[in-house]
Amino acid sequence: MVSGTITPSPSFNAETAAEKLRKAMKGMGTDEKTIIDVLTNCSNAQRQEIKLQFKTMFGKDLISDLKSELRGNLEDITLALMERTDVFDAKELKDAMKGAGTDESVLIEILCSRTPEEIAQIKKTYKEKCKSNLEKDVMSETSGHFRRLLVSLLQANRDTGTAVDADLARKEASDLYEAGVAHWGTDESVFNKVMASRNYAQLRATFQAYKELAGHDMIKAIEKEMSGDVESGFKAIVKVVMDTPGYFAERLQKSMKGAGTKDSQLIRVLVSRSEIDLADVKEAFARDYKKPLAQWIKGDTSGDYKKMCLAIIKESA
CATH class of the missing domain: 1.10.220.10 (Annexin)
Known part of the structure; x- marks a missing residue:
């Protein structure tokens, strides 16, 4: 049974959570520990309730307050947690195709791993939030057989059954x-x-x-x-089909391997898999790389950003 590291809090109270966050950001200084604790101990759906309750109680936008109080990678991962999952994926795809050049690895990771239902919702959200057509944008930013693969996946028409012929x-x-x-x-x-x-x-x-x-x-x-992007795309599908946690463990390892950390990739995988199969991804990571995921994160991140990453995977700092 696949399992995430973050689950809905059984004792959740949106009013209490909103009060804690307000107190953590009020006055001089910011209580990052409280922000981390509140946001990593409830589900994404519960975070959406907190956003609404915060504005209801204080007449202020929680996202705006978080942006004004946090900086750098901690801000990025916090805002990612606060987005609905389909909104987050849509924005990641838009960012991957923005400006000069396209980050094909992001297109591959998202479109080759999401379910047809998720892709259908991402397309709808992309149109609403990004004021554009995802399929048209993908077609304008890619070419050849790679483009055909992504367009096929964007039809969200994969058989979702389990029957084998x-x-x-x-x-x-x-x-x-x-x-x-x-x-x-x-x-x-x-x-x-x-x-x-x-x-x-x-x-x-x-x-x-x-x-x-x-x-x-x-x-x-x-x-x-x-070769190239079409090779990467087909390989991603095979890896997701055969061992989804192993695929995302590889994405995490690649985000931290070598000089510098690809923080946007690290954040995207941790946040997007946190309620789906991140507990399994942790196991696959230890199996494939002979070292716990927490150990890699501790070596490649720092400060409150490191604490947030570790809180998402439910490991102590």
Whole structure:
């Protein structure tokens, strides 16, 4: 059973939470510890209640107050926690395509990992909040087979069932083999059709049938046959299908690996998975990188930002 690190507080009281936050930001100085405690011990839905209650009680906007009191990465992660999840994803996609150049890794992470229901809601929210059409923006910022993959995913039309057709799995494994290794050049459209439309259980059966047929796994096949963003996109789908916590553990590790920390990536994964499967991501991280996630965070972040990250994963500072 997948599990997050943040769950709804059974003793939640929006009025009490709003009062605590007001007190933490009133007068000289800011009580960051209280802000961290309040926001990481209730669910996203409960935080939305706090926002409403805060404005009702004090006639002030909680987000504006947080912005005026916090700085840097602590401000960024706090504001991320305060956004509805679909709003946060929509804004992350917009930011990834803003200005010169596009951060394709953000498009891949979000669009290759969210459920059809989540993608449908993100599209709607994107139109409302960003005053633009997500599919059109993605098409204008990407090209070729990578664009086709993202457009396919944006239809939010993947089968969400769990039924497995063994004959179909063998047939589509053969189709993928013929379109890749056995083909002069690669017919990415075959990969696109299978990867963007089948349910996860069906895809796992197809990937297993492919391994038996080809003698290597689907990741190896994609690495052999593709390059660039389309390779990254298809590999992300395979990883999410086979081991979703492992995929996000890898995203966290990459955000902290080497010189400097990719804080926007670290924040996005911690916040977006906090109520879904972050407890499982922590386990996958320790399994794959032989060191607890908390230890990596402690080595790559500092101050109250570090405390907030650790509070989200439910580890002590």
